[in-house]
Amino acid sequence: MREAIEKADVLIEAMGWIRRFRDSVTVIKLGGSAMEDPEALGHLLTDIVFMETVGMRPVVVHGGGAAISRAMAEENLTPRFIQGRRYTDARALDIVRRVLAGEINERIAGRIEKFGGRAMPLNPTGETNNNVLFGQPLKILGEQGEEVDLGFVGHVTRVDRDMLDNLCYAGQVPIIPSVCETAEGQLLNVNADTAAMAVAQAIGATKLVFLSDVNGVRQDKDDPESLIHTLTATTARELIQQGVIESGMIPKVEACLETLDKGVQKIHIIDGRVRHSLLLEIFTNRGVGTEIVNEPVPLH
Numbered sequence: 001m002r003e004a005i006e007k008a009d010v011l012i013e014a015m016g017w018i019r020r021f022r023d024s025v026t027v028i029k030l031g032g033s034a035m036e037d038p039e040a041l042g043h044l045l046t047d048i049v050f051m052e053t054v055g056m057r058p059v060v061v062h063g064g065g066a067a068i069s070r071a072m073a074e075e076n077l078t079p080r081f082i083q084g085r086r087y088t089d090a091r092a093l094d095i096v097r098r099v100l101a102g103e104i105n106e107r108i109a110g111r112i113e114k115f116g117g118r119a120m121p122l123n124p125t126g127e128t129n130n131n132v133l134f135g136q137p138l139k140i141l142g143e144q145g146e147e148v149d150l151g152f153v154g155h156v157t158r159v160d161r162d163m164l165d166n167l168c169y170a171g172q173v174p175i176i177p178s179v180c181e182t183a184e185g186q187l188l189n190v191n192a193d194t195a196a197m198a199v200a201q202a203i204g205a206t207k208l209v210f211l212s213d214v215n216g217v218r219q220d221k222d223d224p225e226s227l228i229h230t231l232t233a234t235t236a237r238e239l240i241q242q243g244v245i246e247s248g249m250i251p252k253v254e255a256c257l258e259t260l261d262k263g264v265q266k267i268h269i270i271d272g273r274v275r276h277s278l279l280l281e282i283f284t285n286r287g288v289g290t291e292i293v294n295e296p297v298p299l300h
Helices: 002-021 032-036 038-053 065-074 090-114 161-169 192-202 233-242 249-261 277-283
Strands: 025-030 057-062 119-121 133-137 154-159 173-177 179-181 187-189 207-212 230-232 266-271 290-293
Touching: 002 277, 025 038, 025 192, 032 038, 032 065, 032 207, 038 057, 038 090, 038 173, 038 277, 057 090, 057 161, 057 192, 065 090, 090 119, 090 173, 090 179, 090 187, 133 179, 133 187, 133 192, 154 179, 154 192, 161 173, 192 207, 192 249, 207 249, 207 277, 230 233, 233 249, 233 290, 249 266, 249 290, 266 277
Parallel strands: 025 057, 025 207, 057 173, 119 173, 207 266, 230 290
Antiparallel strands: 133 154, 179 187, 266 290
16 A cells, blocks of 8 residues: 555646646657667657646657767778767768668657657658758867868757647657758757757747766766756856766756757756666656756746
């Protein structure tokens, strides 16, 4: 009986958040170690099915860096990174098209269907091109101000919001690979974080959730117990200046702040390896990761 009562208490706690976020759009960026662990990925996709079942509108954007690197190794290709971005030549682009935009995208959609949900893989590789991300080649500068060649790497300039809105209203979960097409139809590899931010901004998402290999922003980067549950934009900038937020977390947090400025209400960074971390973050009072918000701090 005690166990049954505890389950009822959990449902009652979740009820307020379910009502609050019904009909709201949440963009979820899948990546990191969770993508490599079938069990962890299964829990995340089950959470996404739950979200859609209770009236939320999840949209999934995914990468697949580890799988791409494995496929390149099988073809005796060595991955090359420039300023944290994968250099993508023609042979690497073929792998991105096949593995990321094809196999991984279809697999994620298939597993959601297996768990009782409805999902639509959105990619330019199938018989019907239903790509929703459009963009241009990415231009970056080197240390001497020279333009750096990244090959077939791009950034998103336009998102087909109408298609995403129609799918969400129809109760389907859009599954978007981190690739875009130019006006001429050239496929380009895109950083999954920036693709997720572009989607969240374009469709006016209430939430953007980054699944990471850490539990969020920490006071001490080496101490998981020092997790900061809520960060305002002002505090986040102060922690960057103080050196509390450092190294690889800086560009992620700065990108989150930029996304807040463009209309997304709240951004979450959570550990995708924790079982049901999505549900725990969204439907419990405290959450399990870091939420980044503008001032004043709204309710969870």
